[in-house]
Amino acid sequence: MKDKKNKDEEETSSKPSCFGFPISIFFIVVNEFCERFSYYGMRAVLVLYFRYFLHWSEDFATAIYHAFVALCYLTPILGAIIADSWLGKFKTIVYLSIVYTIGQLVISVSSIADITDINNDGHPNNPAVHIALAVVGLILIALGTGGIKPCVSAFGGDQFEEHQENQRGRFFSIFYLSINAGSLISTIITPILRGQNCGRVPQACYPLAFGVPAALMAAALMVFIGGSSLYRKSTPQGNIILKVSKCIWFALKNRFRHRSKQYPKREHFMDWATEKYDEHLIAQVKMVLRVLFLYLPLPMFWALFDQQGSRWTFQATRMNGNFGGIDIQPDQMQTANPILILILVPVVDGVVYPLIAKCNFNFT
The missing domain is CATH 1.20.1250.20 (MFS general substrate transporter like domains)
Structure with a gap:
């Protein structure tokens, strides 16, 4: 090997x-x-x-x-x-x-x-x-x-x-x-x-x-x-979309199955999937869900933007x-x-990001 x-x-x-x-x-x-x-x-x-x-x-x-x-x-x-x-x-x-x-x-x-x-x-x-x-x-x-x-x-x-x-x-x-x-x-x-x-x-x-x-x-x-x-x-x-969907569904199902007080509360609803799925996948799903939350207003923006x-x-x-x-x-x-993108991408990549890095900001 x-x-x-x-x-x-x-x-x-x-x-x-x-x-x-x-x-x-x-x-x-x-x-x-x-x-x-x-x-x-x-x-x-x-x-x-x-x-x-x-x-x-x-x-x-x-x-x-x-x-x-x-x-x-x-x-x-x-x-x-x-x-x-x-x-x-x-x-x-x-x-x-x-x-x-x-x-x-x-x-x-x-x-x-x-x-x-x-x-x-x-x-x-x-x-x-x-x-x-x-x-x-x-x-x-x-x-x-x-x-x-x-x-x-x-x-x-x-x-x-x-x-x-x-x-x-x-x-x-x-x-x-x-x-x-x-x-x-x-x-x-x-x-x-x-x-x-x-x-x-x-x-x-x-x-x-x-x-x-x-x-x-x-x-x-x-x-x-x-x-x-x-x-x-x-x-x-393998189909990661199907795997993530199953993980979320299991967490929700497991959460509502154990609603009684004898089960301690967990920090995130995805933590209810730990009985079946590994922690690495659960952590990644949590990150994806946080990003998806930021996406909620995007349809309104793109509905207007594509009118061009x-x-x-x-x-x-x-x-x-x-x-x-x-x-x-x-x-x-x-x-x-x-036109604006072609102007701004080199400026941001060559000037703005390096300046942020020199100021020691943790900006990924």
């Missing part, structure tokens, strides 16, 4: 590195940049596609847009379960990225209309086919982008050894920058592509606006697979987009967020 452990350590330490970072993380960062370009580029023009190509009302387009975004942020639970229980992170990312790429291609095809299929108003004469393809494409994209979301950053963290804590911290900053760089560039470029003249429909080249993100998603998949031989791949360790992709964009269609001689497209209004 000891020889096997030493052999594994030699293999992981022999992985090629650059500037102290495993080379494998560069494939992961490039993959994340391309994937975020694909997702945010598609999402930037989505409500305008609903409104001006499928001819939906603003209210219905907004409802479908937010249903899609909600699905994108629910499916990470499914992706985490698949990765932890069966496939592992690497295979989950690869398989769901294929689903993701197909979804992007399907929604690109849904925006293609033959010149004879477009009426004088610029809308398809037979919208049912386009709507069906769009819905299928969006469902596949939600499964893909949500399914890989919990895996990619964690897989990047797996590439580091225990003593590389500083490099791991830097990696997550770089990773976050790549997310917002992809978001920023795509939110600038895809509205420009959408604004090209395409057939009979002026300033509505949705096949191009959706096609480029689809190509970037295919590139993301190929880049990720390209680094396969360099990755450290951990085997599935729907109501904010529709509002921008009724505004003068000329800003200092530059014409800003309605679907480019969302660039404010990634």
Whole structure:
């Protein structure tokens, strides 16, 4: 057993590195940049596609847009379960990225209309086919982008050894920058592509606006697979979500079963799970519950924040987009967020955190 452990350590330490970072993380960062370009580029023009190509009302387009975004942020639970229980992170990312790429291609095809299929108003004469393809494409994209979301950053963290804590911290900053760089560039470029003249429909080249993100998603998949031989791949360790749920349920059940005074009170309700579960798991569950408590107001924030992709964009269609001689497209209004992040992340990581550390504050 000891020889096997030493052999594994030699293999992981022999992985090629650059500037102290495993080379494998560069494939992961490039993959994340391309994937975020694909997702945010598609999402930037989505409500305008609903409104001006499928001819939906603003209210219905907004409802479908937010249903899609909600699905994108629910499916990470499914992706985490698949990765932890069966496939592992690497295979989950690869398989769901294929689903993701197909979804992007399907929604690109849904925006293609033959010149004879477009009426004088610029809308398809037979919208049912386009709507069906769009819905299928969006469902596949939600499964893909949500399914890989919990895996990619964690897989990047797996590439580091225990003593590389500083490099791991830097990696997550770089990773976050790549997310917002992809978001920023795509939110600038895809509205420009959408604004090209395409057939009979002026300033509505949705096949191009959706096609480029689809190509970037295919590139993301190929880049990720390209680094396969360099990755450290951990085997599935079991469904932690199910295990945590069972632990909480047992603690609650045990607590109400022993409500009589003859049982001494315990400091935390999770302490009632000690009869069946180990203390390490219980301590981790307590930490998770404390974090979840902080999450309670977050739905209100995100419900407002994500309006930038729907109501904010529709509002921008009724505004003068000329800003200092530059014409800003309605679907480019969302660039404010990634611009500020790209400015503030290096400032916080390179200036604010080091200053806090020098003041000897225990700030993790």
